[in-house]
Amino acid sequence: MNFKKSVLSSFETYLPERVVTNDDISKFVDTTHEWIFERTGIERRHLVEKNQYTHDIAVKSALKTLKSEGIGPLEIDAIIIATATSEKRCPSTSALVQGIIGASNAFAFDIQAACSGFIYALTVADSFIKSGIAKKILLISTETLSLFTDWSDRSTCILFGDGAGSCIVKENDDDDDCGIIATKLYADGTKPNLITIENSEKNNNHGHLTMQGRAVFKYAIEYMYKSMIEILEENCTTFDDIDWIIPHQANRRILESMSKMKGVPFEKIAITINEHANTSSASIPLVIDTYIKSGKIKKGDKLLLSAIGAGLVYGSALIKL
Numbered sequence: 348m349n350f351k352k353s354v355l356s357s358f359e360t361y362l363p364e365r366v367v368t369n370d371d372i373s374k375f376v377d378t379t380h381e382w383i384f385e386r387t388g389i390e391r392r393h394l395v396e397k398n399q400y401t402h403d404i405a406v407k408s409a410l411k412t413l414k415s416e417g418i419g420p421l422e423i424d425a426i427i428i429a430t431a432t433s434e435k436r437c438p439s440t441s442a443l444v445q446g447i448i449g450a451s452n453a454f455a456f457d458i459q460a461a462c463s464g465f466i467y468a469l470t471v472a473d474s475f476i477k478s479g480i481a482k483k484i485l486l487i488s489t490e491t492l493s494l495f496t497d498w499s500d501r502s503t504c505i506l507f508g509d510g511a512g513s514c515i516v517k518e519n520d521d522d523d524d525c526g527i528i529a530t531k532l533y534a535d536g537t538k539p540n541l542i543t544i545e546n547s548e549k550n551n552n553h554g555h556l557t558m559q560g561r562a563v564f565k566y567a568i569e570y571m572y573k574s575m576i577e578i579l580e581e582n583c584t585t586f587d588d589i590d591w592i593i594p595h596q597a598n599r600r601i602l603e604s605m606s607k608m609k610g611v612p613f614e615k616i617a618i619t620i621n622e623h624a625n626t627s628s629a630s631i632p633l634v635i636d637t638y639i640k641s642g643k644i645k646k647g648d649k650l651l652l653s654a655i656g657a658g659l660v661y662g663s664a665l666i667k668l
């Protein structure tokens with residue numbers, strides 16, 4: 348069978364209006380702007396307001412994507428949402444969004460692959476397009492990690508931000524070679540305690556995120572690099588052929604170390620962690636949208652996406668935009 352490629356279009360994002368700086372955080376935990384910036388590259392983050400939840404910010408991003416695409420909600424036939432921070436165990440965030448935006452022809456479900464959620468969701472969307480299960484998919488990554496943060500723990504509360512990013516995945520009708528070239532997913536479930544958000548009733552930790560930061564830092568370098576180099580080799584490509592590397596934004600030093608230790612070209616790595624902090628699965632669409640809107644990423648650019656998150660689950664994607 349001769350499959351057409353799935354293309355990505357109409358990247359949009361929504362960031363909550365409340366901006367919290369490192370200095371703001373230093374007012375309630377023992378930290379400083381200098382420590383946070385030097386150790387992570389983070390300067391500020393957007394956090395949801397009281398009574399603003401994961402599906403609310405997803406809706407705002409989704410409506411912008413529909414507008415950019417020039418379509419109504421009834422033209423969408425699937426909504427796939429990547430999130431690790433659903434407001435409810437059920438219904439899913441995607442079902443809530445489907446109802447609110449009135450996408451009544453769409454089936455809807457969530458994917459939970461922590462910070463790798465966008466790449467996992469992209470892989471599923473790509474398969475649905477290629478198999479004909481769906482023709483036009485609304486893909487959203489949406490996270491409110493601030494609602495799962497222990498705001499008295501300085502080792503984690505400085506790291507995270509909230510936000511949502513979305514795009515359309517559809518069959519490429521144009522006579523070009525744009526689209527998803529390949530995706531590659533991995534899991535190493537032998538390290539479940541490195542990053543955890545317990546159910547609120549367990550371990551008396553009130554559903555807060557806990558993390559072994561140093562160990563995660565090392566695995567992030569090894570596993571993101573492994574998934575990037577394997578997808579490049581399998582597709583007869585090298586870093587020279589890539590316009591932009593779009594990694595999950597967990598820590599600027601992870602990206603600097605990956606460059607120093609493994610030779611990943613730093614000038615090609617897109618970085619927005621200073622503005623957004625770590626927004627889990629939303630970080631990759633936030634970077635792509637920011638770089639498109641500022642003119643750095645252009646139509647036809649070749650992108651190499653890579654992420655790692657709790658699980659550990661990780662993966663990469665190769666895309667011609």
Ligand code: UT7
Pocket residue numbers: 377378379382383386387462501502503505542559560561563564567597598601625627655656657
């Ligand atoms: O998206 C999920 C993936 N997550 C990640 O990839 C996170 C990966 N890990 C990291 O980004 C880093 O490990 C952190 C930013 C979380 C921590 O940086 P680090 O350089 O690994 O610091 P550390 O945990 O080894 O702590 C060094 C020191 C400790 O003090 P002592 O024991 O040396 O006296 C900490 O208590 O820094 C202290 N510390 C802080 N000091 C000021 C920890 N947090 C803070 C803070 N402000 N916020």
